[in-house]
Amino acid sequence: MMPFPFEISATEGRARTGVLKTARGDIRTPAFMPVGTAATVKAMTVDQVKATGADIILGNTYHLMLRPGPERMERLGGLHKFMGWDKPILTDSGGFQVMSLAGISKVKEEAVTFSSHIDGSKHVLTPERSIEIQADRIGADISMQLDQCVSWPAERDAAQKAMELSIRWGARSKARFGEREHQALFGIQQGSTFEDLRRQSSDQLQEIGFDGYAIGGLAVGEGHQAMCEVLDYAPEMLPADRPRYLMGVGKPIDLVEAVWRGVDMFDCVLPTRAGRHGQAWTWDGPLNLKNARFAEDQNPLDPAIDGPSSQYSKAYLHHLIRADEILGKVLLSWHNIAFYQALTAAMRAAISEGRFEQFRRDFHARHTSN
Numbered sequence: 001m002m003p004f005p006f007e008i009s010a011t012e013g014r015a016r017t018g019v020l021k022t023a024r025g026d027i028r029t030p031a032f033m034p035v036g037t038a039a040t041v042k043a044m045t046v047d048q049v050k051a052t053g054a055d056i057i058l059g060n061t062y063h064l065m066l067r068p069g070p071e072r073m074e075r076l077g078g079l080h081k082f083m084g085w086d087k088p089i090l091t092d093s094g095g096f097q098v099m100s101l102a103g104i105s106k107v108k109e110e111a112v113t114f115s116s117h118i119d120g121s122k123h124v125l126t127p128e129r130s131i132e133i134q135a136d137r138i139g140a141d142i143s144m145q146l147d148q149c150v151s152w153p154a155e156r157d158a159a160q161k162a163m164e165l166s167i168r169w170g171a172r173s174k175a176r177f178g179e180r181e182h183q184a185l186f187g188i189q190q191g192s193t194f195e196d197l198r199r200q201s202s203d204q205l206q207e208i209g210f211d212g213y214a215i216g217g218l219a220v221g222e223g224h225q226a227m228c229e230v231l232d233y234a235p236e237m238l239p240a241d242r243p244r245y246l247m248g249v250g251k252p253i254d255l256v257e258a259v260w261r262g263v264d265m266f267d268c269v270l271p272t273r274a275g276r277h278g279q280a281w282t283w284d285g286p287l288n289l290k291n292a293r294f295a296e297d298q299n300p301l302d303p304a305i306d307g308p309s310s311q312y313s314k315a316y317l318h319h320l321i322r323a324d325e326i327l328g329k330v331l332l333s334w335h336n337i338a339f340y341q342a343l344t345a346a347m348r349a350a351i352s353e354g355r356f357e358q359f360r361r362d363f364h365a366r367h368t369s370n
């Protein structure tokens with residue numbers, strides 16, 4: 001019995017819209033999941049995140065296992081209580097962050113060993129420990145299997161070895177997770193840009209059996225075109241009746257093209273990270289508010305985006321970013337998350353009304369016009 005019913009209410013071509021029903025609330029898909037790396041969506045309160053319409057946020061096992069630590073997190077009641085977020089939380093398993101953030105790290109069959117980027121302390125992460133941290137200490141509603149993601153471009157041999165290791169780790173993750181009524185476990189497809197490896201990965205993940213399936217190994221430097229070429233086949237290798245989550249993606253145009261190809265869930269640090277550095281996403285494309293052209297622009301950022309930033313002028317936001325004021329980081333993070341939620345809401349509506357193909361054409365015409 002799957003713990004989280006996934007009800008697809010409409011399709012248009014390969015695009016789908018629906019609801020993933022979890023114990024802590026419904027997730028409307030296509031969904032964008034703000035990243036709350038270290039128990040916070042940076043520069044935003046949970047009420048501000050909720051106000052954007054986000055149904056779920058992400059947490060990060062790598063960061064939380066280093067600080068405040070899994071056992072302390074459990075003693076404090078778990079991540080939901082700790083940060084005051086009562087809706088669903090998905091956590092990544094930590095392997096990807098070890099390879100991108102940690103100090104010296106080693107990947108062996110049994111485990112990943114690494115030194116903390118914070119204080120150099122030594123750590124061991126096995127598939128079993130990752131599941132224990134995510135599901136039992138943090139209390140994630142959706143946990144991810146431990147996997148190995150190769151960088152791009154990848155030699156076929158390295159991609160195959162990482163995909164095969166990820167399958168074995170997926171089986172160990174599932175064995176440790178077991179069957180749970182109110183929590184879910186997602187598997188992760190690997191295989192880099194090799195179609196046959198992704199097919200093997202998908203088939204073997206389904207033999208193990210997961211509550212949802214992620215497309216890993218993308219947004220690692222391959223660029224939009226190469227990513228779309230993989231998405232021309234990868235999503236439909238995964239079960240149609242379960243959620244498909246594209247990890248680490250992406251720019252607004254990436255989300256539109258991935259939804260067109262059958263993806264349901266997304267996460268990316270871009271809206272908050274770019275916001276902190278002065279980039280604002282709008283229906284007409286990105287604006288770099290550091291640019292002097294905004295110094296006396298009295299117009300709001302994007303009146304169509306509901307949120308506090310639409311009450312301020314571009315000139316004021318330009319000033320705040322140039323002055324490196326905290327309020328600038330807060331307002332632009334909030335604006336960008338609100339934009340991503342408006343984008344996914346618009347895609348849900350377009351698919352429901354059978355006009356997503358036109359929406360996609362209009363978005364391309366308008367969004368890149370800037």
Ligand SMILES: CCCSCc1cc(N)cc2c(=O)[nH]c(N)nc12
Nearest residue numbers: 058092096149216217218219247248
């Ligand atoms: C909080 C961040 C979640 S997504 C991180 C991420 C991002 C990208 N781009 C790829 C992967 C991947 O292949 N595997 C895993 N576990 N995570 C990935």
